[in-house]
Amino acid sequence: MCYHCAPAAGAAGTATSRRSFARFLAAGAGLTVLAACTPAAPEPVAPSSASPAASPSPSVTPATTTAEGTAAAPPPPEASPTPSPSLALPRQLSLTDPSSPWLVVNKHRPLVPADYVPADLVQPAIATTASGESALLNSTTAAAAEAMFAAAAQEGVAMVLASGYRSYGTQVATYNGYVASRGQADADTASARPGYSEHQTGWAFDIADGGGACSFQPCFADQPAAVWVKANGHRFGFVVRYPWMFHPITGYYYEPWHLRYIGVEAATDMVSRGIFTLEEYFAVDAAPGYL
Structure with a gap:
């Protein structure tokens, strides 16, 4: 081993x-x-609690757009109608009733009915060169005219009634005469169409002076009768219906001879406010021409 x-x-x-x-x-x-x-390998990271939460988007009201794509502006507020100065008076009367002294007749506002006839036509006890129906007025206007003529006479101013009431039939003949001689466009500045005349209401009349100077002519404005009624007519309820340079409102050129009764209270208020036309005083539309 x-x-x-x-x-x-x-x-x-x-x-x-x-x-x-x-x-x-x-x-x-x-x-x-x-x-x-x-x-x-990277370890997963838990979301931090300090991270800010997402803010919600603010709500936006879409603007109204037009067909062209531009933003449409909001409509402007409607203008308030101008209040009538006559509303300050304690008693209000009709502007459409032919028997009312506040009746407004112009080229936009005809009489209703068109052939209206006042029920109380009388002949006032004043000097006149008119005859027949033209010497008549309604009873209220006649009484006021008598008082005014008497007051003017006391101050040495002579005036006469040159033209008073005019019926629908008479207005037809008068207007047609103007149209025949001057054409309709010119006639509409000098004479009312039938159914649109203040003379038909009994609330209006024309005056002249005692000697007839400048009758129905612009120069009548300088005559004593015209000067006196312009300054004193309101004391008796009268205004010069178609004043100087207000034809774009009244529709008629200056007629210093054409007087209109609206009552002492309203006439005095118009004068004190410096208002010259019924359209402005009663806040109705201007009527420069027929509709």
Whole structure:
């Protein structure tokens, strides 16, 4: 039996085992190195509670647009109608009833009915150059005219009634005469169409002075009778119906001879306010021409 052989074999086995173990360690070390060089996967990050919440979008009312795409402006507020100065008076009367002294007759406002006839026509006790129906007025206007003529006479001013009531039939003939001689356009500035005349109401009349100077002419404005009634007529309820330079409102050129009764209270109020036309005083539309 060889005692030296067994130990040699064991030594060789031991050496072999040591080399295998060394290789194992080296391989493990390599894996460790590889693991250390490989980047770690990022961990998921939880949303921070400090992050601001999304703000809701503000609501916007869309603008109204026109067909062209531009923003439409809001409609302007409606203008309030001008109140009638006559509303300040304690008693209000009709502007459409022919029997009312506040009746407004003009080229936009015909009489209703067109052939109206006052029920109380009388002939006033005053000087007159008129005859027949033209010498008549309604009873209220007649009484006021008598008082006014008497007051003027006391101050040395003479005046006469030149033309009073005019019926519908008479107005037809009068207007047609103007049309025949001057044409309709010119006639409409000088004479009312039938059914549109203040003379038909009994509330209006024309005056002249005692000598007939400038009768129905613009120069009558300078005659004593015209000057006196312009300054004093309101004391008796009268106004000059068609004043100077107000034809765009009244529809007629200056007629200093044409007086209209509206009552002492209203006439005095008009004068005190500096108002010259019934259209302005009663807040009705201007009537420069027929509709």
